Structure formats: C-alpha cells, structure tokens
Amino acid sequence: MSEMGEIVELFRKQMEVQQQQIEEQRKQIEKLLSFLGPVSATPPAVASSVPSFPAFDPTSELWKEYWARFKTFAGANSIPAEKLAQVFLTNQTTTTFKLLSTLAVQQGTRQLTPGPTDSQLKLALRRFDWLRPNRRPA
Known part of the structure; x- marks a missing residue:
C-alpha cells in the first residue's frame, strides 16, 4: 500500500508543478497581449475603389x-x-x-x-x- 501512496503523492506533485507552469504561461500571454494594445473585432477597411483609366481612343493610340x-x-x-x-x-x-x-x-x-x-x-x-x-x- 505504501507504493500506491507514493504513486499518488508523485501524481499530486506533478499536478501542482503543471498548475504552476500553466499559471506562468497565462501571465506571459497576458504580458504579451498588453504590448499589442486593443485588438479590433472588425478587419481594417480595404479601399475598393480603383482610379479611373482613360478609355481606348483608336484615333490617338494603337x-x-x-x-x-x-x-x-x-x-x-x-x-x-x-x-x-x-x-x-x-x-x-x-x-x-x-x-x-x-x-x-x-x-x-x-x-x-x-x-x-x-x-x-x-x-x-x-x-x-x-x-x-x-x-x-x-
């Protein structure tokens, strides 16, 4: 039974270490996101208009x-x-x-x-x- 207790204790310690790592990662992500600034949910507007181009004039151009x-x-x-x-x-x-x-x-x-x-x-x-x-x- 002592072996089973040791295994359970190892799992518990491993879970604590994993929880600490997850918390550290969360803090790092928050810090990185703070450098990015606010993120807009809408994509930036793209100009859809194209400047005009002169029509073909067969009297002045090939x-x-x-x-x-x-x-x-x-x-x-x-x-x-x-x-x-x-x-x-x-x-x-x-x-x-x-x-x-x-x-x-x-x-x-x-x-x-x-x-x-x-x-x-x-x-x-x-x-x-x-x-x-x-x-x-x-």
Missing part, C-alpha cells in the same frame, strides 16, 4: 500600346486577375463596350472564358485601326 498601359495600370493598382475584365470594361466608352458585347454574343457563351481574353480584345478593337490617320503597323 491597341497594343493601350493594352500595355492598361496592364501596367492594373499591376500598379493591385487589381486581381478575376476583376481585370470588369475594371477594363467600366473604363471604356459605350461604343467600345457595345462592340465587345456584340462580339461576345456572336461567339456564343460556350466559347467564352470569364472576361474577354487578350486575343478577343485585340480582334474587336482592331476594327478601329482604319480610323487612326497616322497609324503604325500593329
């Missing part, structure tokens, strides 16, 4: 140049790939938007990927090349 500028603009403003088409379309003139919409309808919804691709936009806007008086080869 499509390749415009598209390169737009991609640079998108990268500089951290526009995610899934929002690139929406940002592009919202910055275009009504004429360009209607032209792209018509092209998309003609191709059918089965062939479309989410948002217009580079090749689709190049093809659609190439129709405006004849308007540019001093156009260069694309």
Whole structure:
C-alpha cells in the first residue's frame, strides 16, 4: 500500500508543478497581449475603389500600346486577375463596350472564358485601326 501512496503523492506533485507552469504561461500571454494594445473585432477597411483609366481612343493610340498601359495600370493598382475584365470594361466608352458585347454574343457563351481574353480584345478593337490617320503597323 505504501507504493500506491507514493504513486499518488508523485501524481499530486506533478499536478501542482503543471498548475504552476500553466499559471506562468497565462501571465506571459497576458504580458504579451498588453504590448499589442486593443485588438479590433472588425478587419481594417480595404479601399475598393480603383482610379479611373482613360478609355481606348483608336484615333490617338494603337491597341497594343493601350493594352500595355492598361496592364501596367492594373499591376500598379493591385487589381486581381478575376476583376481585370470588369475594371477594363467600366473604363471604356459605350461604343467600345457595345462592340465587345456584340462580339461576345456572336461567339456564343460556350466559347467564352470569364472576361474577354487578350486575343478577343485585340480582334474587336482592331476594327478601329482604319480610323487612326497616322497609324503604325500593329
């Protein structure tokens, strides 16, 4: 029976040591949290507005140049790939938007990927090349 008493006493001492360790850890955590300051339950607000980008003007710029500028603009403003088409379309003139919409309808919804691709936009806007008086080869 004395062996059993010794085992119980060892368990009791082990539990006391564990309780002390837990209390020390709790104090350390409280001290670390006090350095952080108050924590807000709501995440910080993220600016969702994107600066405007000039619409494509076939009389003053080639499509390749415009598209390169737009991609640079998108990268500089951290526009995610899934929002690139929406940002592009919202910055275009009504004429360009209607032209792209018509092209998309003609191709059918089965062939479309989410948002217009580079090749689709190049093809659609190439129709405006004849308007540019001093156009260069694309």
